[in-house]
Amino acid sequence: MSERHWASRQERGSYLGIVTLLTLYRYGGRWLLKLLLAPIISYFLLTGGDARRASLQYLRRLHRYCQQSGQPSPFRRVPGWRHSWRHFWQFGLAAVDKIDAWIGRIKLADITYRGDITFKALNEQPQGGLLLCSHLGNIEVARAMSKERYQKRMNVLVFTQHARAFNRALQQVNAEAGIDLIQVTDIDVAFAIEMKQRIENGEYVVIVGDRISVTAPEHVIMQDFLGQPAPFAMGPWVLASVLECPVYLMFCMQAQSGYDVYFKRFREQVVLPRKQRHAALQSVVADYAANLAMIAQRYPYQWYNFYDFWTLPAAPERAKPTTTHNDIEGSRGYD
Template sequence: MTNFRPCFLIPCYNHGKTIPAVVELLMSYGYPMIIVDDGSENETKRILEEVTQHNESITLITLAENQGKGGAVIAGIEKAYQQSYSHAIQIDADGQHDLEALPKLIAESQEHPTALISGQPIYDESVPKSRLYGRYATHIWVWIETLSFAIKDSMCGFRSYPIGPTINVLERAVLGRRMDFDTEIMVRMYWNETDIRFINTRVIYPEDGISHFDALWDNVKISWMHTKLFFGMLPRIPSLLKRKPVQEDHWSSHAERGTILGIQFLLWIYSTFGRKVFSLLLKPVMAYYYLRGGSVKDASDDFIQQVNAYARIKGIQLPEKLTTYRHLVSFGETMLDKLAAWRGDFSDKNLTVHGIEHYQTLAQREKGIVLLGSHLGNLELCRALSRRHTHLKINALVFTEHAERFNTVMKTVNPQSEVNVIQVSKIGPDTAILLQQKIDDGEWIVIVGDRTSVTKENRVIWADFLGKPAPFPQGPFMLASILKQPVYLMFGLRDDTQKDPLFDVYLEPFSEQIILPRGKREEALQEVVQNYAQRLEHFTLKAPSQWYNFFNFWQLTGKKDDN
């Protein structure tokens, strides 16, 4: 964007102790700043004058009386509009936001200049539990008010506002000016067809931090805000249902729907009412996704069309009639299965292990092994297997930014779990060293082989899958080669012919050791990947409704690789 001209916007109310450090950190970016003194006490006023008096790049706005956070942000956005800035990047003055995420926020704002970019908090242990649970209550209301899961967090003050669309909303409606502002402006901008995008950011609550949240009056204002937004949503239902969600091309960019509260809510339903009630509630939820359409439904349609065409050509009788709605319901049921597996609800009675002799032998090895899995069925069943040998520790590699949050969530479900989730952005020497140490300690490494790299999408091997060439990542197979240990395949498929949750777990040897000779690496890698694709195809045809790659599996996005 050639006219990307942002400024930093810092609302400040009695944060004299922390704002100098925030300003100093922001100075290195070279962008002008607007600081709004929201009726602070004299000591903070004095500090603000010292910070700004010799710096022409800082505009200080002084409000005679405290307006609340929303009032301060509105004043700053209006000033940014008057000074012809394109974006106002809001930073809280209390130092809660991790400014290491700021370059990503700025880059995302440059790439999507008309979108509101917001932080999605990752909290540490310092977060007050009352605050955390209160946020999730707001999340649920926002999902209702937008008829969408597009807004993952509406309360984080780490944002980049596009000035034009924001002013447009401010001119049309009278918004709350205190703690209700952050949520209301985001919902109304969504109503106004502004895209809302998120980046992960760490948020801390310092022990000596100052909170201006009034438990009584701010909750009253927030309740009134949600009342207004709910009734404002009703006449907008047709347009909201027609609105297509933001399309993300690469699988790793697809928005996560789950949160700690969501998982706990699912567990509460499951624990209180049982699986039957959960399944009944699941159907209208998945019907909503089906009627709403979007990339998930499109990907399901493409897969069903491909697998049906392949089955007809090969004369294969599929075990079930496939529909997109049934596909989505199957995914929901597998999400419950994953939670139940983490919670430890599945035992040997639920599993039929094909290849149990391999498992018994491998569990006694001094060194670990590599397990190649996929997004077919339920790979979480390896947790049920691990309980047969309490000394066995399993590490699952994932290639998204959500692993740390997922670890935290699942540890709340089962603190005793012996399966660790390791997040990596790319497979490099440091990753190989870490995993080699775990292998030497007798731990197992689980890695999926059916999704392209987050950072190096074009490093793929094309292999035939269901009658059509598909791109498979090089990384998992090269990593297995580096680790120089036996490689096994594992697939966990639910038996949908049974009322009770029963599963077939398939454990089979893939390679005693993947060897990629230097002179013939490409040919050897092609053979290895094609063998994997053939086994993945074999098991996919056993349970096609349990295929959970909800993106266009047979093509790349065209995204350039990171350097």
């Protein structure tokens, strides 16, 4: 039996609630907001059965994967409800970090690059590219830091209503928070052509690769992730092949002191030959999933997919068929 699609799950929270938190932060600072977050997080943990079960599923799967692969687990014992509370708590702190980033409280000195490229290097390149991100870590922090210092435009593809509400609220803190956001429902040929033109002009397109399509949930590649097959969207990789540009992976992770930014050259270009298309997709998705697993082991509580990631869901009722080019398969943006 299929799980409900992630997009059909009602987002817990509202624009008013987010604005309230931002107001409290503005007048009471980070510590007041963290104090208020504790009971809020506890409430969501107690009442959010699906999210709580998804959290435990992920944490325990990560623990078991490490044990079976002979790698050290980030947990001393099988994760339980206290680990799940910490997982929820980290998610709450990520929202605070986004605010910090956009009001300028996070400085460049707080960022440590752990990879083979930096934003400075990207800024010096004439051509743009595609940044593949995920719901592992906090890419909003990296985006805000890039916006503050560098001129390269990042076109962030946004889908969910919750993402729009949160970014609308962030604009009350910094009007530039939403300038580069592009709200999309489908990625068709016309949209791909527009993005390709932007990349040729030196801009970057940002998309996540760890959630399946809203309109075409069947367009997936099943790939091992933490020891179990999981559905990954084809769309971002098909889009990458159409854009014919360099592809980078980016993870921004909260560390003990500041933030670790993993910036990696992933592919000079994603090529999907017609006769070997499935095999080529399997290869790039396998590489992407391996990078997710590596980062998850190092930062186990910063995985923000609070649903059954390993089960292929049914399409949400609100999703309607759309006419798109058969090479641009269901994709989605960053939320």
